[in-house]
Amino acid sequence: MNCKCLFNLLFFTTFVILSASQYGIEYSSEPSACVSCLNNKTCLPPDCFCCRDELRLPISKRDIPQIVFFTFDDALTDSATKFYHRLFNESRKNPNGCPISMTLFVSHHDTKYNNVNHMYRKGMEIAAHSVSHAHMSNANFMKEAKNQKRNLATLGGVPENEIVGWRSPFLEPVGDMQPNTLKKLGYTYDATLTYSKRSLKDNAPTPFTLDFGWPYDCKVKPCPKRRHFGFWEVPVVSLLDYLHKYDCVYVDGCNNPPPDESSAYKF
Numbered sequence: 238m239n240c241k242c243l244f245n246l247l248f249f250t251t252f253v254i255l256s257a258s259q260y261g262i263e264y265s266s267e268p269s270a271c272v273s274c275l276n277n278k279t280c281l282p283p284d285c286f287c288c289r290d291e292l293r294l295p296i297s298k299r300d301i302p303q304i305v306f307f308t309f310d311d312a313l314t315d316s317a318t319k320f321y322h323r324l325f326n327e328s329r330k331n332p333n334g335c336p337i338s339m340t341l342f343v344s345h346h347d348t349k350y351n352n353v354n355h356m357y358r359k360g361m362e363i364a365a366h367s368v369s370h371a372h373m374s375n376a377n378f379m380k381e382a383k384n385q386k387r388n389l390a391t392l393g394g395v396p397e398n399e400i401v402g403w404r405s406p407f408l409e410p411v412g413d414m415q416p417n418t419l420k421k422l423g424y425t426y427d428a429t430l431t432y433s434k435r436s437l438k439d440n441a442p443t444p445f446t447l448d449f450g451w452p453y454d455c456k457v458k459p460c461p462k463r464r465h466f467g468f469w470e471v472p473v474v475s476l477l478d479y480l481h482k483y484d485c486v487y488v489d490g491c492n493n494p495p496p497d498e499s500s501a502y503k504f
């Protein structure tokens with residue numbers, strides 16, 4: 238399978254916080270749907286969270302931890318599992334002493350489900366990435382999302398209520414049908430829709446609920462057009478390639494990849 242999914246790293250860039258007075262916060266950099274949501278004041282966590290590119294928390298920037306969200310896609314084979322063991326070895330810990338972890342978006346074909354169970358027991362989040370790893374459409378989406386959740390539960394021993402995340406193969410969404418179907422099947426978030434920064438200095442959107450729709454450019458069509466209350470979207474924020482010329486959503490899918498290991502490390 239030629240999917241360049243393996244080394245996908247989603248960087249939740251440091252959430253830069255600007256001090257905002259209690260009154261008259263300006264949201265000029267946000268899309269208008271986000272501004273409506275933020276001004277509306279009825280969209281409140283945990284059921285609703287407005288799209289935004291800054292959290293605007295009333296605490297100092299220094300005190301906000303940088304969150305790095307690692308996600309990997311595709312079949313959980315023996316060799317992939319061996320590699321993940323090296324990456325997520327026990328010497329790598331969060332500042333609070335807990336081991337670092339990741340989300341695995343697992344597709345069915347070629348997956349060895351004992352590895353799924355093993356990763357789940359190590360504390361990794363197990364999410365779904367379809368059965369066939371085919372292109373999703375209105376015709377196959379329901380079946381793929383339903384059956385892969387079932388596979389992960391019955392073959393991988395992951396409690397069904399903990400399989401709440403979905404990513405479509407090739408990051409190709411199927412419009413409004415996607416959140417509608419996922420919600421029906423007990424998923425709480427999607428991580429398929431992509432966002433491109435215009436420059437490295439731009440902030441990236443934080444995860445948000447689709448209560449006011451998908452407000453950003455639709456990079457891979459069709460994106461949802463309607464509002465989906467309480468359903469979370471975790472945007473895939475593309476990196477700029479090594480020469481800062483083109484977007485790349487997967488680290489191994491850049492047009493201009495870093496030329497060697499040390500440049501990859503710095504990248």
Ligand SMILES: [Zn+2]
Pocket residue numbers: 240242310311366370405406407
């Ligand atoms: Zn994939």
